[in-house]
Amino acid sequence: MTGSPLPVVVLISGSGSNLQAFIDGRDEGSLPIDIRAVISNKPEAYGLVRAEQAGIPTRVLPHRDFDSREAYDEALRAMIDEVAPELVILAGFMRILSTGFVDHYQGRLINIHPSLLPAFRGLDTHQRALAAGVREHGCSVHFVTPDLDAGPVIVQGPVAVHDNDDPQSLAERVHGQEHRVYPLAVRWLAEGRVEMRGERAYLDGMPLVTAPRLEPGQDPGTL
Structure with a gap:
């Protein structure tokens, strides 16, 4: 680099x-x-x-x-x-x-949220995901805006929800994805690949209509 x-x-x-x-x-x-x-x-x-x-x-x-x-x-x-x-x-x-x-x-402040935004904004995301019966959960890196957990999403890290999951087991898998997708988003910002324009995130000059997803086990270098 x-x-x-x-x-x-x-x-x-x-x-x-x-x-x-x-x-x-x-x-x-x-x-x-x-x-x-x-x-x-x-x-x-x-x-x-x-x-x-x-x-x-x-x-x-x-x-x-x-x-x-x-x-x-x-x-x-x-x-x-x-x-x-x-x-x-x-x-x-x-x-x-x-x-x-x-x-x-603005445009220089980022956060990671333990859900696949816009789903489950706010607190207790793992409990709420299990209660809703979703089959997929995860985390999202996003630019921070005044509206809570509503800023443009940069990248997401999905995980499957298992039948025997409880909030702790689900949280552990989500944390594993956080440790992969958050450095990836920061690297993109450091390399000038990502920016916020208006209310949208842009990757390589193109607006992100749907945030990229880093699947479990996927090489971050492929995104």
Whole structure:
């Protein structure tokens, strides 16, 4: 790969397993990114340990220290902008972001959601998928917009739903797909293959009417 690595900031609240996938891809040379900071709203988040072990600067900004969502988001924006990333990655960051924050990073803010959007927006996706009796579930990487889980989808990772699944077993398979599709989407962004124009995602200059799907076991290089 040629060119400078894409400067990114990763926001986390928990274990940071998707963060680890980014770190692994960076270290293996398959993901051309420069992780300039990992920021958490929870000081106990294990993802901070992962970042420190990988030599990545970490910062903690507890949301309980602020009187409003807007005040928190303004402080978070200032902290992010100090390191001048070109992409902000939400990786298990358990906060609903204000419209002002989202608008500030329009086209440069992405998230992964544990469903095949537009199905099952919001919380408890695995339980809801099982209750609905769907035969296919998965995850979606999307640009973040002010409407919750409604931004343009970049790529999806489907999994089959088994007759004996419970929410935990289904979640485990979805997590496995997350660790494959999220680095793929970030790589496309780093390579300039994906962008957001208006309310649509574009891949290689073409609007994505239907998001590409990375099937289990499929080589990401084939997409």
